[in-house]
Amino acid sequence: MITITTGRNPTQSTRRLCKELSRVIPDSRRLVRGKRSLNQIIDEMKASGSDRLMLIQRRFGNPHRIELKILENKILKSFSPSIILRGVKLTHAKERSLKIKVECITADSDDILPLGASLSKFLKIPLVKLNESKFEYSLHLSRDRLGRVIVTILNLRTNEEKGLIIYVERLEW
CATH class of the missing domain: 3.40.50.10480 (Brix domain)
Structure with missing residues (x-):
């Protein structure tokens, strides 16, 4: 836990x-x-x-x-x-009533896979390919146009972001 x-x-x-x-x-x-x-x-x-x-x-x-x-x-x-x-965007009150639990971790690019693997090990949820359809919600790792990591909750069936967005400044390994 x-x-x-x-x-x-x-x-x-x-x-x-x-x-x-x-x-x-x-x-x-x-x-x-x-x-x-x-x-x-x-x-x-x-x-x-x-x-x-x-x-x-x-x-x-x-x-x-x-x-x-x-x-x-x-x-x-x-x-x-x-x-x-760097910042966070929290969910609005109407979205907070949705019962969403992430079931896996997905990543847009190979260069963020080490972060995905580390989070997968810590959270004890699998790191899967983006087109894996057996899961509904994922903790999705991507990069913005400046190359910074963004963590979102992604509905894998509709490819739609839900609620929480975390903007990462950097990682300290």
Whole structure:
């Protein structure tokens, strides 16, 4: 199970991103951090049977970084890459009522496959070809015209983007 939480003193947009990610990522739960330390988060993860942590940090009031961590022997170990965000576009209220869980990861080009493979390993969902039709929703990785990575929720049957869009500034391996 994946626990998704924020850093200390999160802003509204950081909390909303946390909520959106927990809504679309399978086998995940949102943890409202409050004043908990990382050790208290580890204890809570063990109690709930969670072995992975997605930590959303803020900078200048906006979501800035998504850190992936794995719990091994009561120690949180970093999982590459750390995703530095350029921006996020959150879903509108009417789209939030849709029950969407991503079932796979797809990528537009071969140069983003290492990120796709890493996310696939962390989220424990398969990395498949874009034209794979047995899945309905995917976490889709693509590039904009400037070459920066964009993460979207893609309906594979209608080839339509749904809701959350994450614009990635860079990846720290």
